[in-house]
Amino acid sequence: MKIIISNVSDQPLYLQIKEQIKAAILRGELQAGEPLPSIRALATDLNVSVLTTRRVFEELEAEGFIITKAGKGSFVAPDNLELLLESKRLMVEAKLIEAWEIARNLGISREELYSMMDLIFEEDDQ
Incomplete structure (x- = not known):
């Protein structure tokens, strides 16, 4: 999964990240059950705050796109x-x-x- 963020975009960073992950799920690039990078790993890869990626994951989970299992990580939610x-x-x-x-x-x-x-x-x- 490749995420490209822009510091000159009108969209906040968390929203850019969230929309790209969501789009990858909708296009089938990320399959149901597929693990996502950890919040910390994604933050490091994108050079953003852990708080930013935590917000992304929380919103994606609230919208039903991912599920998080304590101690195991976050995964693309089963197909809905x-x-x-x-x-x-x-x-x-x-x-x-x-x-x-x-x-x-x-x-x-x-x-x-x-x-x-x-x-x-x-x-x-x-």
Whole structure:
């Protein structure tokens, strides 16, 4: 698992790390039951605070993406298909909201945006 963080990003470091781990799980790069690096090892590898990586792991566990076993470490949670599907939908929904806000700010109507999407779909089908 390769994580790239940027000090010039608007996103906090913990969120950059968390989103990249979550994306790796959603893409299947990290499989159910696969061990994650320890909090300390990940902090050392990324040159960030242990508190930062601890927060990442706590949030990923709260969201159901990983499980932590005392004395054994953290692992990718067993497949929860509905959770994964909902997370993917939320990611797409966020991007669609962002696209709509940009279009609206540029004076592009709903109909124009729909037409753009239709063209994208047609090109993808070819």
